[in-house]
Amino acid sequence: MTRVGIGLDFHRLKKGERLILGGVEYDHVSGTVAHSDGDVLVHAICDAILGAAALGDIGSHFPDDDPAYEGISSIKLLEEVLEKVGSRGYKLDNVDSTLIIQKPKLGEGREEMVEKLGEVIEAPVNVKATTTEQLGFIGREEGIGAQAVATLSRRNENIDV
Numbered sequence: 001m002t003r004v005g006i007g008l009d010f011h012r013l014k015k016g017e018r019l020i021l022g023g024v025e026y027d028h029v030s031g032t033v034a035h036s037d038g039d040v041l042v043h044a045i046c047d048a049i050l051g052a053a054a055l056g057d058i059g060s061h062f063p064d065d066d067p068a069y070e071g072i073s074s075i076k077l078l079e080e081v082l083e084k085v086g087s088r089g090y091k092l093d094n095v096d097s098t099l100i101i102q103k104p105k106l107g108e109g110r111e112e113m114v115e116k117l118g119e120v121i122e123a124p125v126n127v128k129a130t131t132t133e134q135l136g137f138i139g140r141e142e143g144i145g146a147q148a149v150a151t152l153s154r155r156n157e158n159i160d161v
């Protein structure tokens with residue numbers, strides 16, 4: 001049986017902060033405000049995977065007031081999430097995602113993200129991007145968002161977890 005999960009995340013943007021999207025750092029005037037490295041795309045993917053396994057959300061596994069996760073690479077969180085679902089007998093079938101961002105344009109970084117995420121996830125990953133046509137807080141470049149969908153299936157149909 002295939003299981004589907006969705007993930008959604010937003011972060012504020014602030015001048016001088018780092019902007020890391022899908023594990024790729026962008027040289028941009030502003031970056032995300034967050035307890036971790038603020039990788040909105042990876043956070044949405046983590047939530048989609050946890051959702052598909054009915055394992056709560058990223059905030060319940062990695063509390064944002066826990067010093068252990070301060071400035072942590074979100075790729076590390078993704079690896080932990082994959083371990084959690086793997087230990088329950090699930091394997092990831094695919095991940096699809098969309099960044100909602102006015103600026104910067106993703107350019108070649110998008111392929112880099114797909115490559116980087118694919119290495120960690122070990123399943124087909126797709127990254128799309130859209131602007132909000134300058135509308136709302138994302139259009140005003142006050143924040144960015146991401147949405148993701150993940151599908152999982154049992155690694156072994158005989159394991160009942």
Ligand code: MG
Binds near residue numbers: 009010011034038039
């Ligand atoms: Mg987040």
